[in-house]
Amino acid sequence: MPTPWPYPFWIAHRGAGKQAPENTLAAFRLGAQHGWRMFECDVKLSADGVPFLLHDNTLERTTHGHGVAGERPWSELAQLDAGSWHSRAYAGEPIPTLENLARWCLMNRHHLDIEIKPTPGAEERTGQVVAALAARLWLNAEAPPLLTSFRPESLLGAMTAAPQLPRGLLLDILWDGWLNHARQLQCVAIVCNHALWDTALVSQVKALGMKCLSYTVNDEWAAERLIALGTDGIVSDRVDLFAPC
Template structure:
């Protein structure tokens, strides 16, 4: 793998949130396929650990919102997670859609030449362990590939875990607020990017982050005015639900 740096940045500007935003059940293979049908070449997903230590895709700590399961997703072994329906909550067309493993999504992306942003989304209390296992898993799956995935997390301990087991895979710190020392924390963790709530970016913050040698990405951008503001500010990446609104070919 080539080192990902500010000067060498292979990722496209437009990133499909959880596969295809809200057009398909999030974090399912159906969603990533739909995002690809809209022309997207980079996707964002959420990864956490099953009870038997396998990275799988789920945003919430609990299962109720996006599956027919109950309780904490990380409390179930992979075999039980695989039995869940992760599509019916969205629409009948997706009934029976499975909860994917990170490996299943990785193989889809690698086979098709797609890029991936893996948000490490630990079950509370499992931050470092989740980062370590996701790092190990991604290092194995992307071995020999020209472009690695991009890790991101709101949890510094999760990024530290990934750094310990896959230091060559680039990391980004997610921020929903600008807390004291956040940029210094990102630098300490060797992050190549900051991923902010899009409303946080202004010209001064963009200049500060770029001056520290990091790229500037935003979530979750669903309005044209917000996207145009971020493009005008010179930011580098936009994560969106609106794969039906924004053309990923837009520079």
């Protein structure tokens, strides 16, 4: 577990939330222009094993491609337009690889929360490949990336491939057994839908030595509630609203 906790409190969701096309380098640059120093991204594998940034299983929403992204080779994915869906200003923006983003983060001393977002059926392998690459890219960095996932299998793959990298379990509900999984996976953080946090849950997680992070917080009242609860990090789309410290 990193000691002390090396990450900023504020984390920009998919680069710059909704102000630029999510999970593109343009989005991360825009978030940085607003003063944010830590970013969240979604990473999955191409058919030939290249870790790249995309949230959905399919290509239609954020590119002009079609079908399951993980069934396409990187040579095909690299040609897609991932910006026009957002606005004309970003037409032609490509899908980045994790390595593209890592080099940008390292050059600018930014922190990264890598959400492992596997194509169904590739959960453990995606965790293994992403973690192994992250370990190599951040080998001499001051702070490693935080590897998070909703899928325990992906976190298991990450732990197997690079046990030294910190891991966090993402939760949209408090499903049966989540805490045991977090312990077994040696997680350093629990990343919850922000509405799940209350005094009791914060105390329970912190008593186990884990940090309490929240997604996706876009309203001031919600951020104020989480700060009052003593949580440790907020993921937000609103790079234009909050002033990260």
